[in-house]
Amino acid sequence: MALEPSSANPPDRRDYFRIEDRIGLEIRRLDADTPTPNDPFNGDHLDDLRAELRRLDQDIRLHLASLAERDRLMTTLIKSLNGKLDTLARIMAFEQNPLQQDQWQQVTLSEGGIAFITPTASYQRGDRLAVRMTLPPELFRPQGIAEVVDARADDAGNWRVHAEFTSIHDSDRQQIARHVMRWQVRQRQKN
Template sequence: MPSQNKTPPSGDSQRERREFFRIDDRIGLEVRRLDDAHPGDDPFNNSPLEALKAEFRRLDQDVRAHLASLAERDRLLAGLVKSLNSKVDTLARIIAFEQNPLQPEDWQDVTLSEGGLSFRWPTATFGAGDRLAIRMTLPPELYQPRAIAEVLDTEHDNQGGTRVHTLFVELDDSDRQQIARHVMRWQIRQRQKE
């Protein structure tokens, strides 16, 4: 699960939830209830890959830091390195997605913001106060931010399912930035359609 640069929850979570832009989108969604007895367990069973992913993120940050100083000296070369870095990022996301493809039922309509997520669940499985491990796949970039969320509320629907409203209580800053970029790009695409 997310382990560094976490944004802690604030005291006034209801007000905070309204500070973020929300979008209605179709994303890949994997949800696991967290077990209080084993809070450190990886609910998505990715333990062998986590060290590699952490190293990849560290190298990516290193490249971005050097790009800033390189851009001051040679803009053309900095542009090329930035393009190559984006190409490697895209390739890494494609490989990660192909290794763990989502099934059609894992794609669903949600309401997403940097502060939380609302989604439909086929059964009344979750209740207020439950802690969930959430992994999202955000198209078209295939970013996979992960978070720990707390269920704030549930609403039963006509089809026997439940609408689950959550607040992110643990979210790496890099994952929050991925969500923010996704929301911003989604809004830009919607404006272009109009």
């Protein structure tokens, strides 16, 4: 007699790699009947500068690849200087707008969504959320719009909320993907 799969426990199908990490997390509930705002976090006067910095960083990476073929010593020096500038930028960003201690929390993160814990039943299935993350140690700040797909009480009396990204820029999704990959590499190096 052949066994049939149980519908009570459907197979775990994942489209993205997931990690458990401690990140900075800012969440704003969006009204269901209003259009998605362009910037739910009220805009930052430094957004244009951050976009320019990302563009310049991509240019440097592109030119480094061709320079590496001709001059390895110069390539190494430029990579070191670029790393130094990245570190300085992260220090300045963190000093300018440090997150409060309660905004750092354990989450499950992937390119497809995020799961987090709240002390109360603040969110319900179908709620739309604006989510901004601060991903250490690089302090990338991707943001997107997510929809709550599940919210359940856990054994400790908290609520575990699972949300799926419904609107996220490709560059923000790529930042999350790089963060997940780097986190996995760091975990392998620890073991």
